[in-house]
Amino acid sequence: MASGEGGAGGYIEHHLVNHTTQLVEDNSFWTMNTDSVFYTILLAILYIWFFRRVAKKASAGVPSRTQNFLELIIGFIDAQVKDIFHGNSKVVAPLALSIFIWVFLMNFMDLIPVDLLPWLGTLVGIDYMRVVPSTDLNITFGLSFGVMLLVFYYSFTVKKPFALGYFKEFATHPFESPNLLVQMILAIPNIFLNIVETVAKPVSLGLRLFGNMYAGELIFILIAVLTLNYGAADLFSVGGGIMTVSQFLLALVWALFHILIITLQAYIFMMLSIVYLNMAHEQHDSH
């Protein structure tokens, strides 16, 4: 299956290098990770198509099986949002749903046999690609920065007066004091802490998902390396047989475990986004 040119190292690299398209010649920023963009949009379309199909004919009567399933998800997310988010926004719940399903689908790409899609790719002339969008830092940061943009937007508009409310909170929380002078001194650590927090939020959000998925994919690849460069004859020799069986078992166990991880990561991403947006909607009482 895998081309043996570079041995194990080459094989691993092959799976973790993005297929890129340079939009502007020799400019690292204007380089697009074609595979990530392709799969992420494909999955977004899959999600929208699937949900829209049900939403179009959603009825209050007896729901179809699919509708029932989606209602289960939506009811669950709606409950979570109502639980955590106390503001009044029409955006947060759909955002949570989008994140949960979309990230789940991206992570799910991890469970597709590591060589299947790249192999299909070679058939149409693409010699390498990365199939799991959430192992691309650009994708996870794209999501977390998107959430952060909304957080800033709501922080600015909800905390009155416009923008100033947010900056005031920056200086007066978490340490506060009724004494004005003390408060002014406390502003220094406050601002420092808030800057760290503000930066940490999107970075940790994006990195957490990326790290988990990247590690998971890497382990799948390492498991696949066990029988790298094996021919059909090797599979039936004693050593080759043992390797093949152990690869199968390892991949099975890791895949089963990974089902948990991908769901959990999608869930965590969604929950943290809701939490951050809730914080953006909270108006602290002025002291």
Added chain:
Amino acid sequence: MNINVTLVIQMVVFFAVIWFTMKYIWPQILGAMEEREKKIADGLAAGDRAEKELNQAKAKVETLITEAKEQASHIKDQATQMATKIKDQAKSDALAEKERQLHAAKAEIEQEANRAKEALRQQVSALAIAGTEQLLSKEVDAAKHADLLDDLIKEI
């Protein structure tokens, strides 16, 4: 592992997905769910109400039946009384009628008997006259001997 334009593309797609979900997916499905919830709640409330109404109706029926039974037995009593009265009345009427008819029959019989007696008397007197005529071999002047005949008739 470079940060590049992919991030921006992803962010744009992300907002598009959120917008689409917000506009065309979330409200429809959640709306259907809420509508169904309301329907079920309404249904349950209607069920409760219907049960209450049923119980009320049952109670009402119960009282109606009791009342009807009472009325029926009352009517039955009245009817029995009336029947007894009518029977008695009929009996007495019949007795009276019997008496009356008996009287009438008796009177008629008596009349009939008198009439027969009268006819008999006349026939006897005619016979007596005829007999006497024969005896005397001559005609008795009926007119002349009317007194005598009358006496004779009376004697008979």
